[in-house]
Amino acid sequence: MPTLRAFTTTALCLALATSACTAMVTDYGDVTKFQQNEGANASVHGVHLRNAYLLGGAPGQSAPAEVPLYAVLINNRTAADRLERITVQGGSVRLAAPVELPPNQPVGTDRPIATVSGLKGQSWIPMTFTFRDAGDVRVQVPLKYRAGPVSSVTPTASPTATH
Structure with missing residues (x-):
């Protein structure tokens, strides 16, 4: 016993x-x-994309013409890398500037990293993130509505360009 x-x-x-x-x-x-988390997650050659999501309007409303893209990026490589562009099927993505990724520091934790326009009623959006050294990673990014855990996120904050 x-x-x-x-x-x-x-x-x-x-x-x-x-x-x-x-x-x-x-x-x-x-x-x-x-x-x-409920966002998209992916890794490519030592660079990690965590909890990527688009923030739309309130539940029941159609997505605004331009929505912020939130994500946390972590570079596990020994040298800095850079997120140079993001492409989306059927729309466009605007980065204020390339997003610098120093080694072993999270980037994009408190502000959107980009804004996306041209979405048409999709709840999961295919996107490709292109890093200077790590290369491309394609993910299905969810469109979340302003409710629950993301209800207090400020959608009007300008995209993060560098840290």
Whole structure:
């Protein structure tokens, strides 16, 4: 029969393992520690795209003519890289300037990285992110409506050009 000490130790180990699975990143070198999210996620040659999403209007309304694109970019490479452009099927993407990606620092955490126009009633938008050194990565980016966790995100903030 298990002792109280064995039961307590097992419960503590399970609690620690569970909390570690949902921890935010503290070491940007290990992008596997990100919380799960509903945005697009992809990696290409050491550059990681996390939680990419477009922010539309309120639920039930059609998407505005221009919507902000949010994403977190992490460069796990030893040298800096740059997001040079983003393309979208059936629309256009505007970066204020190329987005610089220093090694092991998140970029795009508090502002949109671009704005997208020309979307037509899609809820998942195919987009290609082109990095100077890492290359291209194609993802399906969701269009989220202003509700729940993203209801307080400011959609009018200008895109982040550099950090």
